[in-house]
Amino acid sequence: MEEGEEDVDLVVGLAGNPNVGKSALFHQFTGIGVNVSNYPGTTVEIAEGEIEYEDKTIKLVDLPGVYSLRAVSEDEWVARRAILELDIDVVIDVVDASNLERNLYLTLQLVELGIPLVVSLNQYDSALEKGMRINPEILSEKLGVPVIETVATRGENVSEVFVKALKTGIKGEKPERRIEMGRDLEESVKELSEVIGNMDSEPSIPPRSLALMLLEGDEEVLEKLPEESRDEIIRKKEECSKKIEKQHEEEAEFRIARERHGIASLISEEASERVEAEPLLSEKISRWTTEFKTGIPILVGVFFGLLTFLIFGGGFLEKHFLAGWNSLVEPPLRNVFDMISPSSQVADVLNIGINKGMKGILAVMFPYLPPFFLLLAVLEDSGYLSRMAYLLDSTMHKIGLHGKAVAPMLGGFGCNVPAIMATRGMTDRRQRLISSFLITLVPCSARTAVILGTVGVFVGVFPALVIYGIIISLIFISGLVLNRFLPGETSGMVMEMPPLRKPMLRPVLSKTWNRLKEFIYVATPLLILGSLIIGVLDVSGIMNSLVDPLSPVTSGLLGLEPIVIIPLIYGVIRKEGALVLLMSVTSLGQMKGLQLFVFALVVAIYIPCIATFSVLRKELGWKEAIIISLSTILLALAMGGLFYHLNPLGLQT
Structure with a gap:
């Protein structure tokens, strides 16, 4: 700042x-x-x-x-x-x-x-x-x-x-009055304030406020005290704390908090008056969203409404974006490539890297990410996410968490990285470990784009929803296992329920843009670079030497073309890049329904990106980050192989 x-x-x-x-x-x-x-x-x-x-x-x-x-x-x-x-x-x-x-x-x-x-x-x-x-x-x-x-x-x-x-x-106008607490408490605060005020160097915090913080047990403010005066102030602080505890039969920090709450209550009462008011429709809706009988159907409806909007709205945008590119941009771009180099190989590399790379970006980022971030901001600003947390509290307890974990997990639908950072608000390391592992399974916006851009568009809405059902089931089962074998217990939850309110356009648009610009500024160059590298590998013939050794996994286990291992590996770097590069190495229209389903399922389960691994390493440590990443990769391969060989949905093979 x-x-x-x-x-x-x-x-x-x-x-x-x-x-x-x-x-x-x-x-x-x-x-x-x-x-x-x-x-x-x-x-x-x-x-x-x-x-x-x-x-x-x-x-x-x-x-x-x-x-x-x-x-x-x-x-x-x-x-x-x-x-x-x-x-x-x-x-x-x-x-x-x-x-x-x-x-x-x-x-x-x-x-x-x-x-x-x-x-x-x-x-x-x-x-x-x-x-x-x-x-x-x-x-x-x-x-x-x-x-x-x-x-x-x-x-x-x-x-x-x-x-x-x-x-x-x-x-520099400061408050015109000082709000005092009870007389006995003020005497102790005054005694400590006078000792602080006698220091050679004047602290940046007023002596009375500093005294209150010390009596409340605020250790950080000790750093603001000069070393030569620190011991004397600490001794006086201990003396005053014992005096307050003796007078009021409770620790100083609790007494100060009680006094402050009392003053707040008194001021609120003196400045307020009750007037007649009709029951609000928003209060009725708020009750509907928090009562189990009505809240769960509303929650399910909101979730499926969000996905349906993204599938049909994103599919509509994808179709028109690609049609516009194919008719208006691709022909002149191909001519430019031919003019730049008479060598067909160089032109092929540029075509794969720039032309197909941009088509992949237009098929993934712009149709699905902006609507997703927009709807997520609306849910946040309306106050509905807190109600989702309240409804899911009992379910979260079964997997070793409480309702407070719902907020970061829901945030994981946008991006797993800040969602994992948000687990710092959890009460202990056990809950942070469980919630961080489960967040890595939550389909972020990039993985949502892969699911909708493949299965949602080319296979159908129901198979796309099945993938979400599989992932939610995996999250719940994984949570049950972790809760069973990790030592410790789940604490209770105290949370605020903000009122439902109409979101403001400016904050919603601002949140949407701030989340989207990282994809535009960072992801686009990386995806184009990745496409260019694939173009070089393909034209030079190096691709086969990388693809063939891993074909038992790609074609044997998952039933995919061997070449698809390239976008699957790149998906570890950036998840949306898996679909962009898939479009660079193959044609989505030529892939069978079961292949598209398996590809999207595998991509949606394993570690979302290198940034997620980095934040796991920072928040939990190297060992935990590696274990979580390898676990999601093995889980993705197991589920992909299972659905390919069983094909329970009867998809086209």
Whole structure:
């Protein structure tokens, strides 16, 4: 986040609990053109955007959603570090007006830090619909910071929040009041604050806030203390902690949390009043999506609706993309190849590498990936993914996980790499190991493109759905086995259920583009390069020396043409490349239905790409990454051979 900050006049951070509308507010400020990158030293992605306002360049940072400044997971650590280390000039704290009391816990911590702060009282319309009217003037008076009610999804008062944040940040206006806890607790906090305040060097965090963090058991803030004063402060901290525990018969950190929750409750009550409201249709729909009898059919319907849309919509786009290429681009391109080199061999290499490579990309990436990412963003922003996690919690327990694992596993349908990173939120290594293994089996967007681009288009919708059924069964069976033989037990789940809401167009399009651009910028050159290499191997005759030794696996076990081993091997590097290169070495239209089914099934099961192996190695270690990768390869070959020799669907042979 520090890179390039010398070119901006002000850095504005958006903080808040998860699912409060931070992203909606962020995209109202910045539009679609944002930069998504890793926070320095981490793999946590944050969204950043720059705005030119009057004569100033403003940088906005959408921080990960957190419930407090006590960091547990890495994304919480990122939000905390950005705020505490003064990377941000002013914070816009986005709170959910319909859930004010819970949101104010983080707000109180930000006020304690004494940093320039503006509160965006978001989803104000939802609070009114639920029968709760909040007075922003009273809330502002109680907190000592500006409070502005907003409805980010409609853009209401968004500009007012932005302008107020700029003025607050430029002037360095800090909260006007200090919110104190109980008298006994404040006496201990004051004692420790005075010792901290007597240090030779002034800490970046106010002494009172630093004292509270130390009493809460926050070990990381010890690093901010000078070594010559550290021992004295730790001794005083221990003395104050014991004093608080003796007075209140509970540890200091629990007492502070209880006091803060009490203050949040009191402020919420004083600033709110109940009004009459009709039951909302969205609340009824929300109940339908979480009750087992109605929620499971809805979940199944959403899943199959998604696949059906991709099969028919992607197939339609693929047909027209290829038709346009064949009629408008291929003939002149072939003439250019002939003009470049009179040698037919060079022209053949260029034809295989560029012409067939691009046709493969048009058949895989553009018809299927953009619609998939678009629909995934809609499901995320609507709040439905949390309901899927809730419904599947009991099922997840049977495979050694809990409902919290549903989110990264569902994210695996987009890309396995960030999904595996998301397992850092799991409670222990056992659950991380199980969920990471199972995520590698989840058909990511690239594997979905292979399934739909082969079986869905050339064989039929039902066989394509059968592949998904096989994979889901493998995930469940693998989970049962891992849960049985790995030591340990599954913990319970506490999760938030965000309200169902209408997704905003800008955030949805932004998420879609940020996920898609990696495929365009990274995958396309690699796929063209891979096609060119195949062209060279084919024309030079080297291909046969690579293909023949492995033909017992390709043709004997799987019933495929020996040449197909090339795209199968390349699929380890990039999964969508398996289909692109398959189109470079053979014709899909000439392959039998059973061959297409087996090819797609094998590709959909084994390790999705080299990037997935890399993240497995980083997150779990070399041994686990190798075992998981080899297990998926053996599983893919076993299932492919089984279905080829049994042909239970009676496909064309």
